[in-house]
Amino acid sequence: MNDDFATAMRRAVRSTRALNLAEATRVIQDALAGRPASDARTSTNPDITPPPPVQRSTPFPVDPDAEIIQPLAKPEAEEPAERIGDAATSRRVRKSLGETVRILREGRLASGVFGLLHGAGLPGTAKQVPEPILPDGAQFLARSFTCPAGSRSYRLYIPASAPDRPRGLVVMLHGCKQDPEDFAAGTGMNAVAETHGLVIAYPSQSGASNASSCWNWFRPADQMRDEGEPSIIAGITMEIMSEFGLDRDRVFVAGLSAGGAMAAVMAETYPDLYSAAGIHSGVAYGSANDVVSAFSAMRGDGGLASGPKRLANRQWLRTIVFQGSADRTVHPFNADRIVAAATPTGVGWAVRKESGRSAGGRTYARTIVADTAGRPAVEYWLVYGAGHAWSGGHSAGSYTDPNGPDASSQMVRFFLDGLE
Template sequence: MNDEFAAAMRRATLFTRASNPSEATRVILDTLAGRTVSGEHGPAVSDITPPPAKSRPKPFPVDPHAQLIEPAAKPETALAETDTFQRSPRVRRPLGDTLRILSEGRSVAGKLPSFSDGGLPGMTRRSLKPVIPDGAKYLARSFTCAAGTRSYKLYVPASAPAMPRGLVVMLHGCKQDPDDFAIGTGMNATAEARGLMVAYPGQTGADNASSCWNWFRPSDQRRGAGEPAIIAGITEEIIQDFELDRSQIFIAGLSAGGAMAAVMAEAYPDLYAAVGIHSGLACGSATDVVSAFTAMRGDGGLASRTRTLKDSVPACRVRTIVFHGDADRTVHPSNADRIVAAATPSVPGGAASKPGRCAGGLTYETTVLTDEKGRPALEYWLVNGAGHAWSGGHADGSYTDPRGPNATTEMIRFFLDQCE
């Protein structure tokens, strides 16, 4: 045993005694792979460098209850997938009344108590179904390709059933499903008002034990393979079936879904016109479970050494809007800075920041970056006091915080800003 390995084992032992087993594992794996903390050969240079403008809290210890990356179990039988959807009885209401109900966050089943996880509303999982206006459709569909099969829900607006204006693909977070995410974000109501379709791909427990999108696996970070290929396939299927305008195709996600949305924007910049990333991580932030925890806690130096997206894709940046709470204890807010750095145009036209306060009481800071033509290329909303939850969401859905600015309406505004 050489001196370097012995020193690494001593460091790993100290981390273990400090109840930080993931850091101990990282030290051991780094040493076995020939990497060192100080870097005899020097650490590889990251191509995602967080901008220094904003001050962030120091990295926090790994949350043992974090459900952002739990690897899939090995069930004896895979979960059955079906094209049928048992919808709860619909209440027959005029479209205007239904939109008002949706915007208020109510559901057919009624409002339930929703205070848990430190008192923030919207952290408890429900078994509710979205309200569907007369004339609208909420279809249960399935897509299969060489990379696998996923079911998805598809909202077709009553305001434009024959010729929808465009499509928003919504990627849910861990321990969520399409219905829960639709209710929590209120995306159907906002899309209805703008004539947009909404697709909600669903991750399965057979592919990840916590229904997380596998954003941290190299096999699921590439164009034409893994989960990106499935999500892109779902998108293409809807575009072709409804003859949608390709300039108005968007994607957004929360947490693990936000991290996967970042992957999709980098792997398929020719498919999506804009991306919304809420409480997520930049593409390439992790290459395995250990580096995923490293990135989540805000120590992204190691995780950023290797970018896993090596396929040839069109050289362009997807317009990006980012939401993150500065009190997020699951995904450190420094990850939002890394997303901004990755999405920033190489020659921005300028940047402007302004503070704000929403009706729910939370304050926020919005930064807008423009391209060389003066058009908004990126928006970054940092919500003060917000945790790991969809800002401005409805309390009937899980992982929402109704107190903050409405991420749903702001994302749709940003998506359509250059399509008016």
């Protein structure tokens, strides 16, 4: 392997970590084309600190339809979900530099890591969604929250069906290139909330914190309690809980893609705050601690990265998982790992499997882990033929699959199971 090429790749990774995507893009393009680095733009010292990040820099320029994994083979696409526990198998997280370079040469880094970290590899950008038409008495408020870790804006839906004493709260974390309005329109969660008397919070990731508005689920500082983005999201949650007098049993967190990965972080770091989590096309907690390990995890090659450790005496959160079998951004193996981590240890847990077909024609396998009373602790919906999109979503928003089973309704049904 050419030493200059290896040096360029290290420089590109450092620039990416610093969120200087324009510089990372240029370095990778020059290296892949065999062009020598310009003294005016690069340093001969591979350990030099990269230039400061450029806010709102352009995402990595790749074909948005480029695939990073092969879809499941057709014969397997009609089979039930994999058995629970297989995901616990340990695998290497870090690639050798030679393997990383090979991946880069094949163009998979662009559509892979940047796909979930910075929004490339996803079909388009967030839709410009007009303000929704609300039922009489409902509100869709614009708010902001500030704590020592930073500030974030958020939208709050207050249903007309329960404006003063809602039945519960769902915190919804959007994916890359999305915003609260787009995510609300695509998931249809406000309508579901109106039916069940729930308030819904949609925290907004800022472009200053991530160039494509992705939650930074892969950074160690954003995988820890009382620090970074988890502390901001938790602060928003507690603010709303206090306002409406809600306790933990009625508070839930859910997300898609990078938002799904961050929902897994919230479930792990704040198990005393949420009683259940919904993770759609996400990645398990602790899967990554930098760009390379994030890429490995997304492709389905990774085990647990070295980074924040799981809490020794953590509470188990009830968890519902949705995953498309043909997802070319996040490999379905990640859903297996999430399910394995969420399944309580010990005896007395029964596993049941079902299959069905949605009204839109998608077939699915549903795996349920329930206690002796029959109450589900974990549900896993593997939707055959679905890609990286919210199952059963609406075309008014981005990254949706209207043909799949309704993930919003199923998550809320799961969240409220057993409540009065």
